[in-house]
Amino acid sequence: MKKYIYLFISILVFTACTDGFEEMNIDPNRPVTASSSSMMLAAQRSITRTLLDDNNIFTMLNWVQYNGSLGYRDQTYDFDWNTDQTYNNVALTLNNFELLRKQAIEDNHENYEAIAMIMKAWVFANFTEMNGDIPYSEALKGTEGILYPKFDSQESIYRDIILKLKEANEKINVDQNGPKVDSGSDLYCQGDMLKWKKFANSLRARLYLRMSEVDETTAKEGLEEIFQNPDMYPVLMENADNVGVKFIGESSSSNTNVFVQQTNSGTLRSVSSTIVEMLCENNDPRRTILLNATQQSIDSVNAGKWSEYEYVGAPPAVKSPFNSFEIKKVSTVGDDIALDYHRPVDVITYAEVLFIRAEAAAKGFNVEGNASDFYYQGIEASMKKWGVSDQSLIDQYLSEPFVIFDANTGVEQIINQRYIDQFHQALNTFAMIRRSGYPKLKFVSIGFANENGYPDRVPYAFNMRGNPNYRDVESQVVKNLWGKMWFAKETTVNLEQVYQDPIVYKFSDN
Template sequence: MKFTNIKKGIAALTVGGLLFSCQDLTEIDKNPNSPEDVSSNYIMTYVLSNTGKTFFSLGRDGSKIGAAMQYMQAGTNEGAAVINQYAWTQESWNGYYEILRNNQLIYDKGIKENNRFFQAIALTMRSAVFGLLTDLYGDIPYTESLKASSGLFFPKYDEQAVVYKGIMTDLKQAVTLLNSLESKDAVNPTSDILYKGDGKKWRKLANSLRLRYALRLSDKRSEMSALGVNIQTEFTEASADAFTSNSDDASMAFVGASADNSAPGGPLNSPNPNFLLKPGQPFVNKLIALNDPRLQRWIQPVQRKWDTKVTKETTVTVKNSYGESYSVVYVPTTATNVDTSLYVGLPVGLAITQAVAYNKGNDATAYNNERNPYISFLHERYRKNTDTYVPMNIITYSEVEFILAEAALAGSFGATDAEGHYKKAIRASMDKAGVFTASYDYEKYYAQPLVSYASASNKLERIMEQKWLSSWFGIESWFDWRRTGFPALKAGDVAQFGKALPIRYMYPSPNQDPSYLTNYNSAVERLGSTNYIPSGQSKDHPYAKMWLIQGTSKPWN
């Protein structure tokens, strides 16, 4: 696969809408379409927006990770094999490398023009995207990638430790560059759709990513030390200047003006509203048990609610904490096998015949399979082109506080006050979800025995459970679960490879060129076999262990 080729007609040009004026045709030695003639500001907009969309799409409704973390389930046969059964197939990485190719242009031009700001932005985004790739797949093309112009079309797959070392090195260099910015090191604020040219916020982002990866590598400290990376030092340095509020979030909003800049679930991208995907029961039930106000931001009430207190069907107008009204039909029942909650999630891993009929009880009405009224729908905001509470997040302040809480609990990263960070993390997530636009008593929520840090018998599990809730439709919870085993999620009955959740993405279908196959096979051979890989199948499998979790009992043996 020639993922190092520079794409003809560079995509960044279309994003920037760059127009070239007429030129003297005698200047045939100048190519106005050559990438080196493109302003980095135009390319930066492309890199930032597409990185944001990539992170968003990996966790959104209908995604593999969203399903694995049981944020949602398929309520019909469409997509059920992947979502409910974890029958994951090979996944292309062309989009990631296209972002990286364009990002490399920013870095190279930053070097050529001695612009430290562009260099630092490119190093930070390079780390975010390469970090995402290795988190998903394991060993990846890294040191030899992006070199097609030099004739290197089939780069080797670097070992994961080498990739992580490069990420930590690049992020540290980015911080150094951002600490030495001068007035000449400028970017166009309108092109920087993330931070509007604010170098201090970019420095906080680089440091926050250092925290993410230092914690990710906490079980591999000795191996990283052998490569010259001191995880303890990296964490300590980064924590001194990382995110300190939600205003620091590496977060972008969908514009909602065209299909390219709108949320995937909105009418510009999805003409038919998506009702086949249902919120997952484990997630919904946990929010209900905690009386968590984020439930009403993310999930809608059922349209028909079983109720033991009514004697005939009664239509009730239900208003949530945010003033949103829903018409709900309360249906009388004496049955004990139906869910009488106002918010009902779909159990994990049901056979499709069961999923379609779930919670319908003795109601024989032939409802459209997608619109079973006895199961909640995702909130309507996930069927809009843009919404305040549906952003593209790369990393958030809430995540940083959860990282600091876990580090303080571990006691080996110099962080202290685990409970203080844990409490700030939850509050930051709630603030981002708009909980405090309504009158809400956070202290009362936090004091609950199932939320309070002090009342937890397993404090790591408590931290990771709340981080899972706060990561709704995000991807970090999957990486955390893979590393810690928390939250203790269970696969459903139809899981294809047994009672376990998948732990990696499969490589793209290998190019049959001998050079490519040699590199691919070497990477596959380094993966660790597990009992969930059927005999005779390749180790390029969703249940193979990458280096990051080899030698551990996590998330399962």
């Protein structure tokens, strides 16, 4: 990323006195070339703001039913809103990671090159999972004169991303004497190159499983290659390996997590009846961490009027303009999350890798273990990640009939637990639901196009639709929210079509 200063001067005037002129006119406070560490930090911060910052991107937290609606909206899914800001941020950040990659090649710094490749792979994966077919092979080539890149198929993008992640794994030099990465400028892995390897291979496993419904052969071969060769393809192996981003400075006042800031200022988010019922029906120890009891019940218990705390979720959609809920009468996101200044926003975790491995084993893939063991290990890793420290509570939960692994319903059980663990990883969960059809979601009102069911995609940005090549994919899209996504074998998600009033759960603890 070079900045050039063009000096329009008279050659006749300065011909005799230009020796050393360039050296004399370099401002030391404005470097000609940005450092790789500063480029990486800026790009990571930008994309984290766009894809991770708990900002409820495109109301996605409502789509996946982590959050719920307090009131009626005729068009729950607005099919033609402007998504240019997200698209522009994604495009700009991808360009910056590409510049980082090129500069790393010039500097012969294989570790920065590998990081740039992994970050690009992660961003492009999110991008294609949102939109479907997108510009990829010709993207980021504006300096080469390609102003309107073609749209590549999601299938071809997935296959190339997987190759890039494998290549990045091979490039990484974990030797103590290898090329150094500034730990303070690396929000994702703090300069730990072994952790970057684990990130790359764990992400590759996620993508292989995402492909498993449409290309089981490739998914099987890829997952077996990774999990049968841990020395060559290490993955996340403990919670300490989790890749997540902290929005924290020197003190709580400098926390920049928008979700934490909003909650601290009184902007609360209701949680969906879907997640409330999954946690409360089985007395999940994560309940008091992920959820708050209703404010009404807290006030009543504190005043000595009630003896129990109530948990109740807001429905994913209400059935009429006369049906609404007050924020004090529904549960909100738990304070242990919403007000935790030190909580990392997850990118990919050890628990997710275990659930990926469990589902792969349940599908008959040889991933060096059985589905039930990985399933139980995944639940325990999730519990500890979220802060459940009492082993007896974990053991008790694992013995509950709802939790005990049943090979006949194993895949659904695994994905239900992964759904709980990925609380507020909206984009990751949105792709998981469309790919698998699980968990079974509650009533949803689409309003203007109810017959189309659950959304398949995020609307293409206006800027993307302005690309002349958009006409090649336009026919795949139905009212901007629907249309076949390659990785989703069944894009129609199982929905309980009949509206249900949310269940009220009562507990003596909070």
